[in-house]
Every structure is written in structure tokens, then in C-alpha cells.
Amino acid sequence: MKLKKMIIYLILSFCRLFLVFMKQNPNKITFISLENDTLSGDFSLISNKLKQDGKYELQYVLVKFEKTLLGNIKYLFVCIKQFFAINTSKLVLLDYNNYVVSKFKRKNVKVLQLWHATGAIKKFGNVVNRDYTIENYDYVISNCDYFVEPFTQAFNVRPEQVKVTGIPKTDRLFKKRKIQQDKKTMYKQYPQIKGRKVVLYAPTFRGRLMDGLHDGYINLDKIQQSLGDEYILLYKMHPLLEDKIISNHKDVICCNGMSIKRLFSVTDILISDYSAIILDFSIFMKPMIFYVPDLEEYRKDVGLFVDYEKEMPGPICKSEDEVIKIIEDNRFDYKKIEAFKNKFFKYQDGKSLGRVIHLIDDIMGGE
Structure with missing residues (x-):
């Protein structure tokens, strides 16, 4: 890793010599992932709206990092491409942290961090050990006031640089017609789920992007067999682990690569852990179970931005047996779910995209 970082640093330092010949385009916005x-999630929504408005020149440098030899070589060339795209732009939009921005960005290039999650349950960014310090961000969007302080720490910005606009991709969750459309689509694709209670398992990943990732380890077959035919289980691994298959049971369906919002439309009970999708699911006012057999280890090694036992709006389980009993007993505190939703969603109007576009217009119109 140190050798790779050194090579990238030397090459980009050489590229910096060409900055004197590179003009900044005052009308250019670059999306980097x-x-x-x-394009997906917030990037897709924002890009489509900006294209409709037709006011700006848009560029895209999009790649899915793979921890392989070929992936590392590809990453080197992507960094070079990012360097020239970033330094000729007025505004750069990010959905993940970025080495080139942090180390090789011109001062007059503005950066807006559109973090890919609705919030942050687990610690990340500059709060945890990393290979480089995140810096040079100008703006970060947030879903609520609670995450302003965590984001200032994670992204190395001041509180006033965190803009509470809401997250564009959550807008769909407030539109009942779209939810019904998603439900019809799910029933058509998976007719076996209709008329049954649907349990969705959707965890975050463990590990680090550059060092290797793994999942939270759960025996879904055991849970399904214990619950019986009345229930059917779906699972969706984190996008960075979407090739991971954790069950071949006929009543445990792999939904990797599918939209989590579409899966929510048919979900009766969500099982998750430290993933920010629990924020999104709270909108539905449905039960959640938190399967965290590694809670103490995770809290020590990674850390949490929330008081987990206090804030989580559902039972915390350390084993599959506990999960099974909770589902069978069907006892959930809906008032706590509502309080959780209201705490972590400042806006519940489905208009966050408009607020982010307004912020972008303000940035592009500024000096």
C-alpha cells in the first residue's frame, strides 16, 4: 500500500507541473466516484436535473474500485484522469472520499461531498485510521442537524460548511405512488413473496476498501427454517460486496445489486447492523432488528457516532436464536421508531433534490 501511494504521489506531483497550462472552466461540474x-443514487438524480436545466458542462469520472492487481493499476490511471478533471472544473461532486482532491486540488476549485449514505452510524473518514488525511472539501450535505458535528470531524470541515439539505435519493421514500410501483415490480419479479411476511437482511461491510472487505456473518438458513413457510427472507449485501452469496435456500433470496428502496417496498421487518439504511427504513415505520454479534469489538475497532443501545429503534441481538425469538414474539416499539425517524430526518417533504440543486447553483454563481 505504501509503495502504491508513493507511486501515485510521484506521478501526480509530476502532473502538477502542467497546471500552469491548464485553464479552469467556470461552467464545468465533474462527478467523481x-x-x-x-451514475446511481444521488449522482444520477442530480445529473439528470442539471442536464434538464442545461446551465452547466458536466463531466464524469466513475469507477468501481477492485482490490486486485489489475484494479490497482486501473486506479493509478483513474487518479491521473481525476487530476485533470478536478483541476479544470469549477465544482467537483464526490460520493466517496478522494485522494486527489485531498492532495492535489487547486484552491479555487470547489468540492461538494455528497456522501453516499443518509447519515453515519459508524465512524469513518478522519475519525478512523486511514492512509491519508481528508481535506480540501468546501461543502458537505447532511440529512439532519445531528450529523453536522460527526461530518465536521470526518471530512475536516467547519460546521457552517455542512449544509442540512436532506439527501436527494430519500425523496422517493416519501412518494406513496412510487412505493406502490416498486411493490408491483417486486411481486412480478418474485411472485413467491406475495402473501408472506418478508424479512430483509441488509448489513454494512467490515474492513476497509483498500485492504479488503467482508460481511457480518449470519446464518439466514437457520432463521428461515425456524420461522417456517409463513416467512420469506431477502438479503442484500453492501454494494462493495454485491458478489457475495450467503445462502442457497429456496426461501432465502439474493437481491444483491437491486435498489434498496425497491426492497423496502415489500419488507415487513429489516435486519441490519451499523448501516445507514436503517435511517431510510425508519420512514416506513416498520420493525427493525439489529444483529450485531460483534458490537463490542466494532465499537472498539471502528467506533460509532451514536449511542447504539440508546438510539437504535429496535431489539439488539447477538445471535440468530435471539433474532428468531424477537420475530416470533412480534413485540416492537413503534413510538421509538417514530422518534428515531424525526430525529434523523429534518425534512420529510420529498424535496431534498431541489435544495441540493439550489446549493449547487449558489456555488456555481459564487466567486
């Missing part, structure tokens, strides 16, 4: 090689 290391998580997706196509």
Missing part, C-alpha cells in the same frame, strides 16, 4: 462505474 470510486464506488460505482455508472
